Amino acid sequence: MTTQPTPAWAETGCLLCGAPPAVGHHADCPGADPDAVDYLTEHLPGAVTRSWTMAGVRYTATEARRAAITALMPTMQWHQAGRTVSLPFSVGLLIKEIVPKLGVQRWLAAVGFHPLATVAVPDCGCTDPLRCRCDFDGHPHAYAAPDFWADYALLVLRLRRPQGWLDPWLLDIGTGAVVIAEDDIGNDPIPTNASIDCQMGWCDLCDGTRPAGEAARQRCTHSCHTADIPTDVQTAVQPGAEVGDEH
Ligand SMILES: [Zn+2]
Numbered sequence: 001m002t003t004q005p006t007p008a009w010a011e012t013g014c015l016l017c018g019a020p021p022a023v024g025h026h027a028d029c030p031g032a033d034p035d036a037v038d039y040l041t042e043h044l045p046g047a048v049t050r051s052w053t054m055a056g057v058r059y060t061a062t063e064a065r066r067a068a069i070t071a072l073m074p075t076m077q078w079h080q081a082g083r084t085v086s087l088p089f090s091v092g093l094l095i096k097e098i099v100p101k102l103g104v105q106r107w108l109a110a111v112g113f114h115p116l117a118t119v120a121v122p123d124c125g126c127t128d129p130l131r132c133r134c135d136f137d138g139h140p141h142a143y144a145a146p147d148f149w150a151d152y153a154l155l156v157l158r159l160r161r162p163q164g165w166l167d168p169w170l171l172d173i174g175t176g177a178v179v180i181a182e183d184d185i186g187n188d189p190i191p192t193n194a195s196i197d198c199q200m201g202w203c204d205l206c207d208g209t210r211p212a213g214e215a216a217r218q219r220c221t222h223s224c225h226t227a228d229i230p231t232d233v234q235t236a237v238q239p240g241a242e243v244g245d246e247h
């Protein structure tokens with residue numbers, strides 16, 4: 001009996017640094033730093049830098065938990081901000097509440113949500129989220145009644161930034177929303193000489209012009225309008241050339 005290894009669910013080390021409770025955390029563990037904002041940064045394809053937040057570490061501290069969340073990310077249905085959209089009432093309320101709190105109204109380009117994108121989280125009494133293993137295989141809680149598990153909805157905001165976009169991923173935990181991760185997406189700078197609509201990615205709303213001073217309106221030069229350019233101008237544009245670049 002004594003030779004049996006401790007099952008993973010019965011371990012008590014920190015999920016991030018492995019330090020036992022008697023030690024607390026190793027010096028370089030974000031769990032040891034009350035000011036730590038993120039505990040993990042990933043560089044993903046497409047110039048995406050994903051940061052997993054300490055605020056959401058209870059829900060994301062293991063690879064399995066993060067995998068459950070990242071599996072839902074592509075299912076998001078995007079709704080452009082500033083339009084009448086048919087979000088569930090509770091989600092609409094949550095967004096109305098969280099967006100001003102984050103101070104991002106001006107930059108909010110879109111909201112992503114899917115009614116079936118929920119994460120099952122153990123509704124446990126673990127006081128130290130960095131040591132909770134209630135969702136590990138074989139944990140006695142795995143046999144708990146279904147109502148022990150809470151289903152939290154995943155949603156995402158898309159914010160305009162000078163060089164690209166910032167997508168904060170939120171978990172609706174019932175009493176509010178927690179930012180669990182942030183995707184910093186580069187490689188898509190605000191197009192110059194583009195209308196606000198095109199800057200925000202609302203290209204279908206742009207009438208092809210942008211206000212220029214009091215009187216005149218000037219052409220919006222976002223690349224989405226390439227197809228609208230009269231044929232005589234279009235033939236003068238080299239194939240593949242950025243229309244916005246010629247000045
Ligand atoms: Zn630690």
Ligand SMILES: [Zn+2]
Binds near residue numbers: 124125
């Ligand atoms: Zn727990």
Ligand SMILES: [Zn+2]
Binds near residue numbers: 225
């Ligand atoms: Zn556009």
Ligand SMILES: [Zn+2]
Binds near residue numbers: 194203206207220222
């Ligand atoms: Zn435009």
